[in-house]
Amino acid sequence: MKLLVLGATGPTGRHLVDLAVRSGDSVTALVRNPAGLGDLVDKVTPVTGDATSRRDIAAALAGHDAIVSALGRGNSVRADGLFSRASAAVTEAARETGVSRLVWLSSFGVGHTFDWSSTPQKLIYSTLLRSLYADKVIADDGIRSSGLDWTVVLPTRLTHGPAKGAYLADDRLPMKGNPSISRADVAAFMHRAAHGAEWIHRSPVITD
Structure with a gap:
């Protein structure tokens, strides 16, 4: 399978690229600086560009x-429009090129999943992460209305621990x-979702 990965130099994106390469996929990584791919740079096709640019x-x-998008803001709690601008660029580019499959990384607590959160979670989402989550709402809604074969992935709090290979994934x-x-x-979940039809037009929450 030929995958275009956004956010390939980030902590989740690097796992994704490494897994895709080991699985035999042909991977193109759209990055601002190919050096950020480290030892993966020779295993993919790096393309220098901006993930918020439709043209790129x-x-x-x-x-x-x-x-497959694993875009993130690192340690920043300000979105600066990254997700809304990137989702608009991605959906426009996908329509232009005729590529309909999109797997997009969002976060649990965004949009309709806010109501499923615990009280302490809601406090964090509505204060510290307010800017990020507000922008992700715009991005996710745009993707869901795009007409593409989308999957919006909503993980709980992300850690740097090793893969367990066992997790919960459901719409609610x-x-x-x-x-x-x-x-x-x-x-691993995003890679599997991109290769199948099970999660098309669904927004799975995933957690240990």
Whole structure:
């Protein structure tokens, strides 16, 4: 399968790229700086570009089977429009190039899943993460109305732990406490979702 990966140099994206390469996929990574791919740079096709640019995405996307986005803001709690601008660029580029499959990383607590959160979670989502989550709402809603074969993935708190290979994934998973899931397991789920039809037009919550 030919995958275009956004956010390939981030902590979840690197897991995703590594898994895709080991699985035999042909991977193109749209990145601002190919050096950020580290030892993966020789195993993929790096394309220098901006994930919020329709033109850059469309140029990289032609001839691929799917887009998988693991874009994130690192340690920043301000969105600066990254997710809303990137989702608009991605959906426009996908329509332009005829690539319909899109797997998009969001977060548990965004949009309709806010009501399923615990009280402590709601406090964090509505204060510290307010900017990020408000922008993700715009992005996710745009993707769901895009007409593409989308999957919006909603993981709980991300950790840097090893993949367990076992996790819960469902359209509705009300939470207690502060559940988490490793970035490695999230990457594995996204990779599997891109290769199948089970999660098309669905927004799975995933957690350990």
